[in-house]
Amino acid sequence: MNISLFVKVWIVLILLTILSAIVANGNIVHAASIILILSIFKFIGVTFYFMDLRKAHIFWRTSILVFLGLFLLITILFIE
Amino acid sequence: MQTQQLNSKNLYYPPGGILLWIVIFLELFTFGIALIAMVVYGKNESEIFHNSRLLLNPTIGAINTLFLITSGFFMAKSVHCLKESNMHKSWVYLILTMLGGFLFLILKSIEYYGKIEAGLTIGYNTFFTFYWMLTLFHVIHVIVGLVILISVFVQLKKEKSNIKIEDFEAGAAFWHMCDLIWLLLFPVIYLIF
Numbered sequence: 303m304n305i306s307l308f309v310k311v312w313i314v315l316i317l318l319t320i321l322s323a324i325v326a327n328g329n330i331v332h333a334a335s336i337i338l339i340l341s342i343f344k345f346i347g348v349t350f351y352f353m354d355l356r357k358a359h360i361f362w363r364t365s366i367l368v369f370l371g372l373f374l375l376i377t378i379l380f381i382e
Numbered sequence: 383m384q385t386q387q388l389n390s391k392n393l394y395y396p397p398g399g400i401l402l403w404i405v406i407f408l409e410l411f412t413f414g415i416a417l418i419a420m421v422v423y424g425k426n427e428s429e430i431f432h433n434s435r436l437l438l439n440p441t442i443g444a445i446n447t448l449f450l451i452t453s454g455f456f457m458a459k460s461v462h463c464l465k466e467s468n469m470h471k472s473w474v475y476l477i478l479t480m481l482g483g484f485l486f487l488i489l490k491s492i493e494y495y496g497k498i499e500a501g502l503t504i505g506y507n508t509f510f511t512f513y514w515m516l517t518l519f520h521v522i523h524v525i526v527g528l529v530i531l532i533s534v535f536v537q538l539k540k541e542k543s544n545i546k547i548e549d550f551e552a553g554a555a556f557w558h559m560c561d562l563i564w565l566l567l568f569p570v571i572y573l574i575f
Binding site: 311316334353 | 396397403407410411418422424444455458459554562565568569573574
């Protein structure tokens with residue numbers, strides 16, 4: 303069966319959401335940072351695959367990754 | 383209906399158009415800065431933020447995440463089908479996309495109703511000020527996104543439609559932006575404190 307790329311990405315995104323819920327409910331060290339990192343992966347999945355950004359100019363791909371890096375870094379600095 | 387595609391490898395033609403991507407970055411920075419401010423306040427008022435976060439229902443937030451992700455998936459499929467000139471499939475996927483958006487709004491309304499009934503309004507404490515401002519601002523984006531999708535849908539249904547693939551992609555990019563904003567809001571508001 304040929305499962306399209308979009309379906310594969312959708313399954314990964316759903317699994318990451320379930321994983322985030324498990325981490326949030328479990329007694330895990332650095333849970334907040336792990337949840338944020340999982341969200342960043344979901345964000346990349348949506349932008350690069352659903353929005354087709356992987357086919358765009360490198361400027362747009364880099365800009366999104368820089369934004370995510372900055373957001374993650376600053377947020378983790380404050381929550382940890 | 384024009385399905386001729388622009389070269390998205392060109393710096394000036396990202397999928398959805400350069401103007402929309404400027405809007406997307408502005409929105410992401412606005413929400414990003416507000417969320418960082420929330421985290422900073424949360425560090426200073428950690429007990430209030432933790433107790434307030436426990437008053438939220440993360441299951442509703444998680445289900446809403448699933449609605450938006452699935453809606454985004456259908457939107458991507460709709461654009462893909464349109465590029466292949468499969469109008470009927472594109473139309474069906476667009477309806478499913480909008481359905482995801484409406485389900486999100488219904489669940490959000492139920493959540494808001496519960497909060498207002500419990501007296502957890504915008505002035506209750508700092509956490510709920512951020513909660514209401516950020517989630518309501520996001521809901522406004524979802525409503526605007528749905529209006530755009532409905533207008534695209536109406537155009538698509540016309541026999542002699544003059545909608546271009548770039549217009550359709552721009553509407554889709556706006557819809558995905560709602561998804562992206564929620565992916566940042568959900569963990570910070572519902573899970574980390």
